[in-house]
Amino acid sequence: MASRAAKDRWKTYYRILDNPLLALFPCDDCKRFRKSCVFIADCSLTPCAECARRGRTCGSSSLASFDRAEDELVAEIDTDKHKIDQLLSELIAAKARLERNEKMLEAASKRTQKKLTSLLHASPLNGSHCPTAEDAVLEEFVSREL
Numbered sequence: 001m002a003s004r005a006a007k008d009r010w011k012t013y014y015r016i017l018d019n020p021l022l023a024l025f026p027c028d029d030c031k032r033f034r035k036s037c038v039f040i041a042d043c044s045l046t047p048c049a050e051c052a053r054r055g056r057t058c059g060s061s062s063l064a065s066f067d068r069a070e071d072e073l074v075a076e077i078d079t080d081k082h083k084i085d086q087l088l089s090e091l092i093a094a095k096a097r098l099e100r101n102e103k104m105l106e107a108a109s110k111r112t113q114k115k116l117t118s119l120l121h122a123s124p125l126n127g128s129h130c131p132t133a134e135d136a137v138l139e140e141f142v143s144r145e146l
């Protein structure tokens, strides 16, 4: 004669099999004994059918490691987001600096151009021009000829 506890276990087992949902991550025992790990579809019971029948605690180290992996992923994503935000603000600052410097350079080169142009086109007010080396040679030639 089966004990009352054993009867209850079988009752639970059949209750789960009435409305089964195959576990995405089989519990450790089902994995070890190569059983299909089935939970009740409405999630009202935590053990899987096999563990309920055997009166064992149902646990999944793969699920736990999956949880851990998920936590690690969340942390990694947070870190990357933070890094991207930081890099983006650095990029924006660098771009603003670049644009400012380009404007400054443009203004400076315009000023230089203006200065050069005014120097090149400056005509002497008294109409004379500075003697050049060429003038000196010409003068010497003329004086020899005479």
Ligand SMILES: [Zn+2]
Residues within 6 Å of the ligand: 026, 027, 028, 029, 030, 031, 036, 037, 038, 048, 049, 050, 051, 058
């Ligand atoms: Zn199981």
Ligand SMILES: [Zn+2]
Residues within 6 Å of the ligand: 027, 028, 029, 030, 037, 047, 048, 049, 050, 051, 052, 057, 058, 059
């Ligand atoms: Zn189980």
